[in-house]
Amino acid sequence: MRARVLVTTRxxxxxxxxxxxxxxxxxxxxxxxxxxxNRRRLAGQLGVDGVRFMAQVHGADVAVVDAATRDDPADVDALVTQAPGLAVAVLVADCVPVALVAGTAVAVVHAGRRGVVDGVVAAAVDAVRRLDSGPVVATVGPAICGRCYEVPAAMQDEVVAAVPAAKATTAAGTPGLDLPAAVRSQLADAGVEVPAQPGICTREDPRFYSHRRDGVTGRFAMVAMLSP
Ligand SMILES: [Zn+2]
Known part of the structure; x- marks a missing residue:
């Protein structure tokens, strides 16, 4: 089955x-x-009736949705579906959006600092593999980069202890976190193929929302779907 993955802009x-x-x-x-x-416009661009979002909580739980799912799942940070023509979406503004594509299943994942530590990426990969035993390919979307994401030293220590690839130094020379690198290492550890992609930083690229840059602001989406 063919899959589509896209990222919206502002x-x-x-x-x-x-x-x-x-x-x-x-x-x-x-x-x-x-x-x-805006959501109707996105559905129209995809050629679907609606897009399934989720009420994200910075956790590691995953929901499997199908055409009979009526409401957006709550308290989850990944959506998986095998339903052709059902688009699933993750909302972000600096956190890392990930799309997973297997032969007969797709998923979207919300991987912020908390989710990276708690293993939401691996949980989502496991959920996809329960439905499809074939290869999984990931797309890592725009997110705040390690030069821009300054955190207290103790917070850096906590995340780096869980995922060494998260360690970064900001442009100001202070402790930082590289969440996209952390997510890529978690995907590699899970045996997922991650094609080389240019890393887009949300804080540096005005096409995308950035909570760090703007404070009160919107959220853009990464969307995945199997073609109907
Ligand atoms: Zn940056």
């Missing part, structure tokens, strides 16, 4: 500042009508 939606323009999140204080319009 451009082209109905949201007013500071959520301009294409905010897809309902939990950040934006006008619900604008978010609904």
């Amino acid at each position: 451009a082209g939606g109905r949201s007013a500042p500071p959520y301009d323009e294409n905010n897809l999140a309902t939990h950040v204080g934006d006008d619900p009508d604008a978010v609904a319009a």
Whole structure:
């Protein structure tokens, strides 16, 4: 089965500042009508009736959804589906969005600092493999880079103890975290293929929302679906 993976940008939606323009999140204080319009526009671009989001909690739980799933799953940070034409989406603004594609299953994952430590990436890979025993290919989307993500030294120590690849030094020479590198190492450890991709930093690239750069702001999406 063919799969599609895409990342939205800020451009082209109905949201007013500071959520301009294409905010897809309902939990950040934006006008619900604008978010609904932006979500309809995304579904239209994908050629589907609707896109399945989730109420993310920085945890490591995974939900499997199908065409009969009516509500967005709560308290999960990964969505898996085998339903052709059902788009699943993760919302981010600096955290790492990941898409997993297997032959008959796709997943999206929300991997922030907490999720990286708690193993959400491996949990999502396991969930995909329970449904499809073939190779899994990952796409790591735009996220804050190690030069931009400054954290207290104790926090860096905690994350690096769990995932050594997370260690970074910021442009200011202070302790940092490279979450995209951490996620890539976790994917490699799980035996997932991660094609070389240019790393896009959300804080440096104004096409994307960045919580670190903007504070109150919107969320963009990484979406995965099996072609109908
Ligand atoms: Zn950066």
